[in-house]
Amino acid sequence: MRLLLIEDDASLGSVLKRALEKHSYGVDWVQDGESGLAAIEDLNYSVVILELNLPKLSGLEVVRSARQKNITVPILLLSAMDNPMQKVEGLDGGADDYLVKPFDLDELLARLRALCRRHDGRPQVVLKSGNVEIDPAAMVVRDASGQVPMTAKEFQMLMLLVERAGKYVTKSDIEYALYSAESAVESNTTEVMIYNLRKKLGSDFIKSVRGIGYIVQ
Known part of the structure; x- marks a missing residue:
């Protein structure tokens, strides 16, 4: 799952980016409104x-411009000002949620999960594929033998494959979803993670076709 963070505070932006990546999100971070809108x-x-x-552009201008262009991506506003009128203006401008700084990371993560569920139209929070069950909120994977240990990146890759069950996911799709634009990715990173997931979930769980991509049913 890929997020865009638009935050001009270099210290907070860096901390948030690292924290979100540790929780299996791919994060692109920009520091001004014009770059964010682009x-x-x-x-x-x-x-x-x-x-x-x-x-360059305020957050409110970014929200309004995006909505005027019929871009429906969920937008969570951040502000250091707990001003009711500012909240109303932001939400009426097209934002989906509003969080006042300073905030708890767990609350931010919960709000992100809720926004993704509402946007996808998925009231349930447990995903299933064959005998594999994924709880995104708890970041837990289970199969017939019980809980399966996962690294953060393995979990994120598994989520991507299961959310697109029945469709091929290319190597470039995986790299884009799992890594920031500026990250250097080893050429065999995807293959190594696929190998590890097959060891944990069964050799037939993820199928591949050379030159096309990977698929789970």
Whole structure:
């Protein structure tokens, strides 16, 4: 699942990016409103986390511009000001949620999960494929033998494959979803994680066709 973080505070942005990546999100981070709006227009994100007070374009201007262009990505606003009128203005401008700084990371993660569920139209929080069951909220994977240990990146890759069950997912799709744009990715990283997931979930759980991609049923 890929997020766009638009935050001009370098310290907070860096901390949030690392924290979200540790919780299996791919994160692109930009530091001004113009760059943020360009990224929203050009790329496909699951959620946008948007600071209200930004250089070049304010967060509110970014929200309004995105909605005027019929871009429906969920947007979570961040602000250091707990101002009711500012909240109303942001939500009426097209944002989906509003969080006041400072905030607890667990609350941010819960709000992100809720936004993704509402946007996808998925009231349930447990995904299933064959005898494999995934609880995204708890980041737990189970099969017939019980809980299966996963690294954060393995969990994120498994989520991507299961959410697109029945469709091939290319190597480039996986790398885009799991890694930031500026990250250097080893050429065999995807193959190694696929190998590890097959060891944990069974050799037939993930099928592949050379030159096309990977699929789970």
